[in-house]
Amino acid sequence: DAMVIQNPRYQVTQFGKPVTLSCSQTLNHNVMYWYQQKSSQAPKLLFHYYDKDFNNEADTPDNFQSRRPNTSFCFLDIRSPGLGDAAMYLCATSRGLGVSRQYFGPGTRLLVL
Amino acid sequence: GENVEQHPSTLSVQEGDSAVIKCTYSDSASNYFPWYKQELGKRPQLIIDIRSNVGEKKDQRIAVTLNKTAKHFSLHITETQPEDSAVYFCAASPDGGSQGNLIFGKGTKLSVKP
Numbered sequence: 001d002a003m004v005i006q007n008p009r010y011q012v013t014q015f016g017k018p019v020t021l022s023c024s025q026t027l028n029h030n031v032m033y034w035y036q037q038k039s040s041q042a043p044k045l046l047f048h049y050y051d052k053d054f055n056n057e058a059d060t061p062d063n064f065q066s067r068r069p070n071t072s073f074c075f076l077d078i079r080s081p082g083l084g085d086a087a088m089y090l091c092a093t094s095r096g097l098g099v100s101r102q103y104f105g106p107g108t109r110l111l112v113l
Numbered sequence: 114g115e116n117v118e119q120h121p122s123t124l125s126v127q128e129g130d131s132a133v134i135k136c137t138y139s140d141s142a143s144n145y146f147p148w149y150k151q152e153l154g155k156r157p158q159l160i161i162d163i164r165s166n167v168g169e170k171k172d173q174r175i176a177v178t179l180n181k182t183a184k185h186f187s188l189h190i191t192e193t194q195p196e197d198s199a200v201y202f203c204a205a206s207p208d209g210g211s212q213g214n215l216i217f218g219k220g221t222k223l224s225v226k227p
Contacts, residue, residue, distance in 0.1 A: 042217035
């Protein structure tokens with residue numbers, strides 16, 4: 001029944017060691033989003049894909065990259081994680097842009113040592 | 114750009130009482146306003162949403178009102194229960210939704226005391 005799936009649920013990495021987080025969806029939605037949520041803060045959008053079109057938020061650091069090889073999967077790559085990148089990373093999907101409802105995955109909690 | 118302000122940051126009510134959370138937005142082109150509930154360590158879950166062509170929407174104990182002129186919208190929870198305790202986020206979709214992003218408020222931690 002899971003509609004937006006994220007793996008792993010918890011990820012521990014070392015300072016500067018590249019890490020990849022995974023998201024998949026069974027909803028066949030056109031749009032996939034990646035959000036960063038730090039403790040006691042609101043989710044902050046990093047970027048989104050509308051089909052294969054990539055849209056980066058202006059203030060998203062270059063350290064964060066994303067790939068969407070097909071409709072179902074989207075990856076978040078952190079090239080050189082810093083201590084400040086420790087957070088919950090949430091994937092979300094929607095059918096379209098604008099007024100379309102966004103559905104969130106369970107998140108991956110990233111710890112940087 | 115769009116800015117969403119949310120108040121209060123914390124709210125404590127007695128079980129059975131009503132709770133109201135208010136948000137204001139700055140972009141008059143915003144046209145979609147969802148509310149999310151997030152329990153500790155869990156995903157944000159959409160509980161209700163409203164589009165700019167509607168002034169009020171209700172779903173059982175939850176209702177949302179929108180005042181486009183004043184650029185504010187509110188979440189109303191009636192007959193609160195302990196399981197309503199969570200952080201609630203409002204959001205707005207700026208630029209008429211053309212950019213696809215949601216701008217979130219900072220959240221309200223609701224505590225419902227038995």
